[in-house]
Amino acid sequence: MEDKKESETVYRRMAEKQFWVDPTLAVFAHSVESGVRDYEADARKRYFFPAIWITWDPKLGIRTPPQGRALELRRISVKHWQEATLAAHKAGVPMILGTDCGANNNYVFPGWSVHEELEELVKAGLTPAEALRMATVNAARWRGESDTQGTVDRGKVADLLILRSNPLEAIRHTQEIDAVFKGGKRYARTDLDGMLHQVEEKVAAPLFFDIISGQTRMSFLWMTIITLAILQTSVFLTTIYLHRAKTHRGLEIHPALGLLMHIELSLFTGIVPREWVAVHRKHHQFSDEDGDPHSPYQHGMWTVLFANFWFYREAKSDARMVAKYTPDWKEDWLDKVPHMHAAVLGGLGIFIWMFGYLWGAAAWLAHVVGYILLNSTINSVCHMVGYRNWDNKATNLQWVALLTGGEGLHNNHHEFPTSARFSWKRFEVDPAWPVIRLLESLRLAKVKKLPAAKAA
Numbered sequence: 001m002e003d004k005k006e007s008e009t010v011y012r013r014m015a016e017k018q019f020w021v022d023p024t025l026a027v028f029a030h031s032v033e034s035g036v037r038d039y040e041a042d043a044r045k046r047y048f049f050p051a052i053w054i055t056w057d058p059k060l061g062i063r064t065p066p067q068g069r070a071l072e073l074r075r076i077s078v079k080h081w082q083e084a085t086l087a088a089h090k091a092g093v094p095m096i097l098g099t100d101c102g103a104n105n106n107y108v109f110p111g112w113s114v115h116e117e118l119e120e121l122v123k124a125g126l127t128p129a130e131a132l133r134m135a136t137v138n139a140a141r142w143r144g145e146s147d148t149q150g151t152v153d154r155g156k157v158a159d160l161l162i163l164r165s166n167p168l169e170a171i172r173h174t175q176e177i178d179a180v181f182k183g184g185k186r187y188a189r190t191d192l193d194g195m196l197h198q199v200e201e202k203v204a205a206p207l208f209f210d211i212i213s214g215q216t217r218m219s220f221l222w223m224t225i226i227t228l229a230i231l232q233t234s235v236f237l238t239t240i241y242l243h244r245a246k247t248h249r250g251l252e253i254h255p256a257l258g259l260l261m262h263i264e265l266s267l268f269t270g271i272v273p274r275e276w277v278a279v280h281r282k283h284h285q286f287s288d289e290d291g292d293p294h295s296p297y298q299h300g301m302w303t304v305l306f307a308n309f310w311f312y313r314e315a316k317s318d319a320r321m322v323a324k325y326t327p328d329w330k331e332d333w334l335d336k337v338p339h340m341h342a343a344v345l346g347g348l349g350i351f352i353w354m355f356g357y358l359w360g361a362a363a364w365l366a367h368v369v370g371y372i373l374l375n376s377t378i379n380s381v382c383h384m385v386g387y388r389n390w391d392n393k394a395t396n397l398q399w400v401a402l403l404t405g406g407e408g409l410h411n412n413h414h415e416f417p418t419s420a421r422f423s424w425k426r427f428e429v430d431p432a433w434p435v436i437r438l439l440e441s442l443r444l445a446k447v448k449k450l451p452a453a454k455a456a
């Protein structure tokens with residue numbers, strides 16, 4: 001203190017007025033240490049959910065630990081705070097032990113912080129007994145519970161800590177706990193160790209989502225399975241909702257389900273349905289002739305396979321074309337939302353929420369690339385390679401059909417565009433068809449009359 005006399009006057013008045021103080025020295029000590037000490041090696045880490053732990057990590061930058069001059073100043077202020085605590089205590093200011101432990105105070109460990117605070121108080125110049133009194137006698141006094149708490153006496157609550165060594169000799173002995181009496185029960189050291197172990201196990205247990213940190217505890221296998229499941233969902237919704245229902249009206253989907261499908265596609269593919277429908281209808285009108293937005297006969301199979309994304313982008317950017325090919329468009333409420341392309345960032349957010357920043361971004365990218373490639377395979381390979389049931393330029397490829405919810409039976413589709421079913425031969429498998437039938441049986445979809453097969 002700059003002016004010792006003045007501060008002593010203040011302390012005396014605080015003592016007179018019974019102005020309680022809770023110095024929380026350990027928080028200040030940790031705020032200095034967080035930039036200096038490597039807490040990653042701290043054995044107590046295993047008792048913490050990563051969601052909390054990661055917010056304490058100085059590398060994350062949520063709380064930048066002081067460096068250089070700021071660190072020096074912090075050290076000086078910690079010293080001043082210690083001196084002030086001692087001076088106030090000597091002046092008779094009533095004090096209570098508290099730690100400000102919580103998720104927002106870095107490395108102030110719940111459970112341990114009380115012991116650390118005791119140590120800090122002794123470091124500041126209090127005797128171990130004085131420090132202990134702050135945590136017991138004074139705590140009870142401040143709460144107005146001196147009749148039942150704070151000291152060991154007949155008629156008082158018998159919550160006790162049994163120590164193996166005398167804390168009056170060294171305050172760190174409070175951590176050598178032999179047993180705890182709480183609520184009339186005795187917990188031996190082995191019980192306490194068992195409880196700690198339980199906490200440790202809970203922390204280590206696999207949890208899918210760790211919302212706060214965005215970190216995952218998921219295995220690589222699970223992340224792969226979930227990513228592929230989302231990819232297949234996008235693929236099925238593309239063929240059922242965008243293609244068979246919206247573009248060719250081979251079936252009608254219940255508006256509520258349709259909206260859900262629209263939401264999924266917006267989040268994970270960024271596709272605006274009306275644009276997709278227009279581009280695809282144009283493709284059918286000009287199949288492999290001038291005007292086809294993505295014909296492998298005009299641009300080459302490999303070009304369409306790898307550049308379909310850009311062919312699509314160019315085609316859909318023509319608003320007049322989009323309007324021309326979708327005069328029958330019935331808007332749902334998502335269609336009315338501007339800049340829906342940006343919803344794809346919501347999908348990125350969902351992946352990050354599930355898998356963490358790095359794996360989430362990687363899985364999202366894998367989903368985007370996988371989705372684009374599966375679609376472009378139909379537009380390129382399935383117009384050139386494979387067998388034909390019917391006399392049109394598109395081809396059937398069963399293995400592509402298995403990966404794309406049936407879209408690989410593209411020769412069939414070009415022959416009967418309004419058919420909600422893509423398989424025509426007995427050996428052909430259209431994975432989306434049983435799903436459509438299921439939706440129909442649940443009254444969530446209505447399939448239009450299938451066209452009669454022409455001679456194969």
Ligand SMILES: [Zn+2]
Pocket residue numbers: 283378379383394410414
């Ligand atoms: Zn086609």
Ligand SMILES: [Zn+2]
Pocket residue numbers: 243247248280284413417
């Ligand atoms: Zn089509």
